[in-house]
Amino acid sequence: MADVARxxxxxxxxxxxxxxxxxxxxxxVRERVATAARELDYRPNELARSMNTGRSMSIGVVVGDIENGYFGLxxxxxxxxxxxxxYDVVLANTSESVEAEIDAVKVLLDKRVDGLIISPASAYETQHLHDARDTGRPIVLLDRRLPGLDVPSVEVDIAPAARAATTxxxxxxxxxxxxxxxxxxDGPEFTGLPLGVSSVTDRLEGMLQALGAAGLDVSADLIRFGAVxxxxxxxxVRQLFELPDPPTAVLASDSVIALDVLLALRERGLTVPDEVSFVxxxxxxxxxxxxxxxxxxxxPVHQVGVTAAEVLLLMLQGGRPAxxxxxxxADLVNRGSTGRPRLSARAARPQDAG
Structure with missing residues (x-):
């Protein structure tokens, strides 16, 4: 800085x-200083700048699984x-662990980020998020909402599309x-709504609405968690298709699970959609x-990210979201992986291989 000033x-x-x-x-003077900085290839000390201005010009983002294409986009x-x-962006991945999320939020606050975008791992353990909000840093929730935490959320209204897919x-x-x-x-099997993650609650809510509208009972043995x-x-997949009355269709909650389920179905010799419909x-x-x-x-995942950033930037400028x-x-896109149920008897039998 002294060289630039000189x-x-x-x-x-x-x-x-x-x-x-x-x-x-x-x-x-501003232009003269900027010209001198360019000539000297000067880069400011961002930590020192944040101490002077109270702004680091950075935002922290905490997501559950960056391997999941949703969070990447x-x-x-x-x-x-x-x-x-x-603004620069500092990313933290938690693998959907509350403990990792608590650490990530603390580290980002210590790094003096100006605001946070967070996809919370659980609606059951949120004190660290209340504490982060109390620091005065703006927070926006991504993909998920938390009852009792008065901060904006940006989500997809996915229950109607889940209902349409099930219907x-x-x-x-x-x-x-x-x-x-x-x-x-929420444990390995379904015990009722709501769940610890609102986006999964919404998917299941749409599915259960469709089953109810058709007069069908909810089969808790067909709703499985923990596909990590x-x-x-x-x-x-093995447990599902060894049931006395196995499923004839499968809904996979995200793209990572979708790939793993398809691989597991192929290992069992089950074809889509001839023997199992898949969404x-x-x-x-x-x-x-x-x-x-x-x-x-x-x-519209990319737009979810854009909107979350826009809401946070508005708050950083002193504005209030509407x-x-x-x-x-969300929209249901019908392609070729669904059809009428034609599950063969071998789906219910354990396979010799694998």
Whole structure:
């Protein structure tokens, strides 16, 4: 800074104000300082700048699983929007662990991020998020909402599309429809709504609405949680298709689970849709490339990220969002992975291999 000030012919304090965009500095002096900084290839000490201005020009983002294409695409929307506004983005991945989320939020606050975008791992353990809000940093929830935490959320209204997907299966003759999720906050099997993650609650709510409208009972043995790896998903698929009355259709809660379920079905020798109909939540690059192309519930994921960043930037500028809950629309895209139930008897038998 001293070198920049000397070259520009101003005091160090004036150079600091000019480069930090705070305080009173004429445009002529500001341009002279900027020219000197470019000539010297000067880069400011961001920590020192944040101490002076109270702003780090950075936002923290906490997501559950960056391997999940949903969060990857949402991050693209966040970073594109933040960068245009002059903000850097610091990402933390929690693997849907509350403990990791608590640590991530603490680290980001210690790094003096100006605001946070968080996809909370659980609605049951949220004190750290209340504490973060009490620091005065703006917080926006991504993909999920938390009862009792008065901060904006940006989500997809996915229950209607889940209901439409389930209704289409019922109209095709399916009565045993399975749902598989990576959710870990509510035990391995379904015991009722709401759940610890609102986005999973919404998916199941739409499914249960369709079953109820058709006069069908909810089969708790077909709703399975804990599909957190290829092996656990394989075990869940094995358990489902060794039931006395196995499912004839499967709904996969996200793109990672969708791939693992398809692999597990293939290992059991079950074909889609001849023997099992299949619907996945989220669109992904390979969904149209496999044979048959997958029927999916498509979400405007990139726009979710853009909207979350826009809401946070508005709050950083002192504005107030028009609503606390911002919702976008999901659509059912019918392709070739669903049909009438034709489950063969071998689906219910344990396989010799695997």
């Amino acid at each position: 070259l520009a012919g101003v005091s160090k304090a004036t150079a600091s104000r000019a480069l930090g965009n705070y305080g009173a500095v004429s445009e002529t 949402a991050m693209r929307g966040i970073t594109d929007t933040a960068r245009r506004a002059g 289409a299966l019922i109209e095709s003759g399916h009565r045993r429809i399975a749902f598989i999720s990576a959710l870990t906050t 790896s290829r092996e656990t998903t394989r075990q869940i 996945a939540f989220d669109d992904f690059s390979w969904a149209e490339l496999i044979d048959p192309p997958l029927t999916i519930v498509s979400q 609503t606390q809950r911002h919702t976008l629309v």
